[in-house]
Amino acid sequence: MKKIILIASCTLALIARENPFVPDDINITTLDSTNINQNAPQLDKVIAKFPSDARELVSATFSYKSVDGSIKQKSIDINASFDWHDDIVISSQSPVTDEATPALDVSVTTTGEQTKQAAAKQAAPKPLSIPPKIEPPLKSVAFMDLIKFDIFNSKIEIINKDQMIRDFIINKPDKIVIDFKKNVEFSTQTIKVNKGPLKKATIGAHKGYYRVVLFLDGNYHYAIRQSGNGYTLTLR
Incomplete structure (x- = not known):
């Protein structure tokens, strides 16, 4: 029995591969290894x-x-x-490198004629400054002959001649309520705007005053002051 086991062990040693971790046909199998994970898109x-x-x-x-x-x-x-x-x-962008610009040493000799030209240039009248551009409203809406709204990106010009008696803000939905003193009669109306911060305006008559409700497109702090044509409502 011991002789049989010894003969079998020798036979297995002869037929075993030198390296059991190498494939049978190394010309067919590609050996690749990596520790790089699949990255997210750029x-x-x-x-x-x-x-x-x-x-x-x-x-x-x-x-x-x-x-x-x-x-x-x-x-x-x-x-x-x-x-x-x-x-x-x-x-994402590539980093911007600041390359040093070589300094130029330039010597300038000024002649008498050049000095006269420079003095004349300084004495010449300066061009008039360009007046600032007047920003046009994004949209203007009016209700009867009572009130008009000029809508801008961050303000609303309220054009009327009536005295403001109170103002306050209400959230959810965000709206500013302004009351003006005047005895008028009309049915409540809503004007759709959808420009700048103003979505719509509702105007209704009450005893001794009329109420303007401005529905906004979000939550704002506001300030209102009297201006030449009525009131300026600033939103921030």
């Missing part, structure tokens, strides 16, 4: 939108995957105001 552009009560960006925190696969965070201070209507865009 960052192009990400657009973030904010609710209507957002006014300042304080900081941004990014969660990222490091080379070893762990999740880490990077925070960036911003501290800047912005318009919540705008899109905040996150994109």
Whole structure:
């Protein structure tokens, strides 16, 4: 029995491969190895939108995957105001390098004629400054001959001749209520606007005054002051 076991062991040793981890036909099988994980798609552009009560960006925190696969965070201070209507865009770009510009040492000799020309140029009258451009309203709507609204991006010009007696704001939905002193009679009407911050305006008559309700597209702080043609409502 011992002789049989010895003979069998020798036979197996003769037919065994030198390296059992190498395939039978090394010309057919490709031996590849990698420790690189499949990455997410290349960052192009990400657009973030904010609710209507957002006014300042304080900081941004990014969660990222490091080379070893762990999740880490990077925070960036911003501290800047912005318009919540705008899109905040996150994109990737190559770093900008500032190449040093060689300084040029140029010696200039001024002749007498050049001095006269320079003095004449300085004495020449300066061109008149260009007056600032007047911003046209995005839309203007009027109700009877009673009141008119000029709508801009961040303000509403209320054109009328009546005394304002009160104003207040109501949320959910966001709207500003303004009462003007005047005895008038008319049925309540709503004017659709959908321009700038104003979605619609409702005007209704009451005893001794009429009420204007301005429905806004979001949450705002507001200030109202008397102006030449009526009142200016500023939104921020």
